[in-house]
Amino acid sequence: MTAYAGTAKKSFWFRFKLNFFKHWELYLLLAPTLLYIFIFLYMPMGGVLMAFEDYSATKGIFGSPWVGLKHFQRFFNSYNFWQIFYNTISLSVYNLVANFPIPIIFALLLNQMRMRRFKKVVQTVSYAPYFISVVVLVGMLNLFLSPQTGVLNFFITALGGEPVYFMAEPELFQSVYVWSGVWQNTGQAAIIYIAALTSISQDLHEAAMVDGASKLKRTIHIDIPGIMPTAITMLLLNLGRIMSIGFEKALLMQTTLNISASEIISTFVYKQGLLGAQFSYSTAVGLFNSVIGCVLVIIVNYTSRKLTDTSLW
């Protein structure tokens, strides 16, 4: 650092050039990644302009006529706007309400297990479902939940119930989506809490034991406060992602029978845009989605910084 002291008075460009040549190897390491980010992440951001135009491929982004908010108005006024909007929000919220606390509870209980070997086995097995692809997961759901031949319905009928057609009932779509997600993600999401729990000082537990605190009490009064900062950070991350809920799974689970519940903004964009070739309209719908997501992140982050002193940036 001291080497630059003499250059402080020189012009910006002079310093820039000096720095650049001194560090060209670092830039060489960075260059391909920055190029990738520019092409595949920033250029599409420019493409968002399509949302305000009547885009046609022959005229290109800069030649197509400007139409302002026409496509947004069309979306807001379309007959299924509120349904799609509601489906997206409610699925995300339901997903968060189940997928946020369950890994925490799992980590807390696992942490209290006495048998070391068994504990290790449970943990290792718990994140195995995470490696299964969405396609295979939905395929498994189709097989397991089938009304005539699915193994879950055999259990239900064996217990005296009526077989349920899980994949076709619109009312059940969100539950199947969310709880299969819990099955797949709990073990993976718990890893970070388990790590946070092992970093809690053992002295606290021993002191509490001397005072006669039960395991339940220690879990509530030592472990939970101990992982609170981690939990809040994870909650913030999840709230920020609320508008970008896993769309592949929704698309794959979609059938003509459950469409009234399974159509969310991103599946709608896919169908309008890539299958229906309505580029401008679907870009507008997608932009609406990401703007809401962006605003949500900012609000959540701001509120959390005011209230709890924890924030993402």
Added chain:
Amino acid sequence: MVHIKRNHIRRSRSDIIFDAVVFVIMLFVLFICLYPLYFMLIASISDPNYVLTGQVILYPKGITFLGYEKILGEEDIWMGYRNTIIYTILGTTLNVVLTLSAGYALSRKDLPGRRGILIFIVFTMFFNGGMIPTYMVVDQLHLIDTMWAMILPTAVQVWNLMIARSFFESTIPTELLDAAMIDGCRTLRFFTQIVLPVSKAIIAVMVLFYAISHWNTFFNALIYLESESKYPLQIILRNILIQNQPVAGMMDDMASLIERQKAAELIKYGVIVVASVPVLVLYPFVQKYFVTGIMVGSIKG
């Protein structure tokens, strides 16, 4: 030892109940996680008549390998396998090279303009152009229906880049670099000959994360690929599992419609097993790195 002993004496009645409840819950978790996977396996080698009437619950019945014979005779599946392996190997190599080199450069505090570059990168985690504009860019680059559409649009995952950066920041001390610089070692040589050999853990983590994501990629293939000869395994799987597309070899020798439907169900279980075998075989070896990766990510998360 003392600690364990004291624990033992102090186990109160409420603690015993607590332990028992936890134990039962964990058994339940174990069952829930393993049973679906186990069921796939036993259903795939059982007589479909038993599977479809709910008689296969705990162990295979009427063992048959007919399903696997059909699957292994199916060209689409082999082709999908081959394509997926190609995309995974090429894609992961590119991913790991780019992510590690850029991650290292970003971890260097003396990189001029570091703050600006980081903002440029992190911004993309909060806002993106969306599906259609991204598709248009891939289209303008003439990548549609080429192998590169499966590799280039996902060349770097920003989240993984941040993981690599924080790994290098916390494991490579500046003193090491200073010492090497005094000896006349430049950045590139320092990176390839000193940093990489001590960073095996992060290399393994990156290979794992990226390889899994390539192996499981479905949507990019759906929108970017058109010719069937380029389809990866996941698309073939979707056709068989979700769209109920019949497997070609099934049609010839199966007499009745009912027989065919039964065989189709059997094949579905088998296909899931065949598609998951590589992941499950590697699982015991990679799970350690999986945990490491998640933890490194959480340091600066």
